[in-house]
Amino acid sequence: MTESKRETERKYEPSSSGVDGLPDLTGAGPVASVTASGPEELDAVYHDTADLRLAGSSATLRRRTGGPDAGWHLKLPLTGDTREEMRAPLSDEVPDALRELLTSRTRGAPLRPVMRIRSTRSVRHLRDAEGEVLAELSIDEVRADSLLPGGGRAEWQEVEVELADGVGAGLLDTVEKKFRKKGINRADSPSKFVRALRDTGAAAEGALRPGHATATAPGSPGRYVLAYLEQQVASLVALDPAARRDLPDGVHRMRVTCRRLRSCLRSYRSVLNRRAT
Incomplete structure (x- = not known):
């Protein structure tokens, strides 16, 4: 309980x-x-x-x-x-x-x-x-x-x-x-x-903020696409506990985030590694 x-x-x-x-x-x-x-x-x-x-x-x-x-x-x-x-x-x-x-x-x-x-x-x-x-x-x-x-x-x-x-x-x-x-x-x-x-030295500097967008060339299409994808993935992760607890609008918001992710992966396939995505 x-x-x-x-x-x-x-x-x-x-x-x-x-x-x-x-x-x-x-x-x-x-x-x-x-x-x-x-x-x-x-x-x-x-x-x-x-x-x-x-x-x-x-x-x-x-x-x-x-x-x-x-x-x-x-x-x-x-x-x-x-x-x-x-x-x-x-x-x-x-x-x-x-x-x-x-x-x-x-x-x-x-x-x-x-x-x-x-x-x-x-x-x-x-x-x-x-x-x-x-x-x-x-x-x-x-x-x-x-x-x-x-x-x-x-x-x-x-x-x-x-x-x-x-x-x-x-x-x-x-x-x-x-x-x-x-x-x-x-x-x-x-x-x-x-x-x-x-x-205590248990985690290296920067280890707690993983991300791929900043590893791409500044101003490149990939940088913007990855930044958006990371934002949507973080949203999906954060919404998951609300959906599991059946909180109001939790499942709906997760579905919206999933649709946005799918749309981005489909629309920008030319700058994404298809083997990974």
């Missing part, structure tokens, strides 16, 4: 003064008070294929213990700062329901543990005048250990701001303005997993 929710969050790098340099967010937009809790000890093992197909498509799958939401977590990208998270109870093996939702990304390759990330987390809740939580600000001391051959260890600090359900994204912009004044900037990695792969 799985649960699903959408999360909207942004990650930040602390300034040179560390987490002690975080601004007081009381009075930032609708924030009337800030309450603190923690620390919590979180221990997550991330799973992927041997060639990191999930990371390459901006998906993450982890088994986490500690904290209030222990279990299996699958995160899939939506738009902007928003992702969809599906959860399943703790078990020794990847739950079948989550494994199935990753079929378009794994394409049959087995999933295996590739990274262990432990975090010591302190939490600050941003509340409105009625005491309702508007957002959760997490301060993480992160330790990552690669489980892949040749990988190492990395440590860093990270700040994360996640909106509560129903809160507008404008609050994130307000918080970010406060952060920038203190020299706190957005993290350059979309997730702890991607940063851990980079910082």
